Amino acid sequence: MAHGRALVADGADILDVGGESTRPGAATVSLDEEVARVVPVITALVADFPDIPVSVDTYKAGCAAAALAAGATIVNDVSAWAFDPGLLDVLVAAKPGYVLMHSQGRPDTMQCAPHYDDVVEEILAFFEDRLGRLVRAGLPEDRVVLDPGIGFGKRLEHNLAILRRLDRFLCLGRPLYLGLSNKTLFGDLFGLPLSRRGEATQVATALTVAKGARIHRVHDVAGAKRAVRLAMELAA
DSSP states (O other): OHHHHHHHHTTOSOEEEESSOOSTTOOOOOHHHHHHHHHHHHHHHHHHOTTSOEEEEOOOHHHHHHHHHTTOOEEEETTTTSSOTHHHHHHHHHOOEEEEEOOSSOTTTTTSSOOOSSHHHHHHHHHHHHHHHHHHHTOOGGGEEEEOOTTSSOOHHHHHHHHHTGGGGGGGOSOEEEOOTTOHHHHHHHOOOGGGOHHHHHHHHHHHHHTTEEEEOOSOHHHHHHHHHHHHHHHO
């Protein structure tokens, strides 16, 4: 809760709450444990900040349902409901905002041997297929944003190709959502430890604004806000 308050003070527009890490190699958490971790936090955040949308970072249908009942209004799902097909039923019933993300494989194995012939076009085809399935199932298209999943089943060259051609995904007419903050790609490029990737994150955030990224999931909210404002001022 203290961290949530600090994020709001720094200018966060959305609070994203997760109870299971999805970093490469992360261990899974049981449904009961995940719900126990996130629901009290979501309940308290919604009470303290009624004007700030709360997002739940989960791929489990049961956790998403519990979080939405507690006041969350967005589901941020790394799996595009592939890990728990029941999540689609929750989305259609509740019609929350939905982050449709691309990932190749599960978090515990996704970085073992990712392969693409054309990473951008393959992700675009994935988005077209999944977006169509969501709409046909009953989730309005205007509830969906697209996340190409930087670092989720991608090597450095794949991540860079996605970022260079980020505007390719704008043809689908949905906002682009990016999770670049402190990612391994900055370690791979510059040899930076996790604690020293903030500057690279801010530069990448500013550059991707110009390529159409409208929503940025970050750790340093104040720094990202400055980077985004600068990018927008220079583009005006």
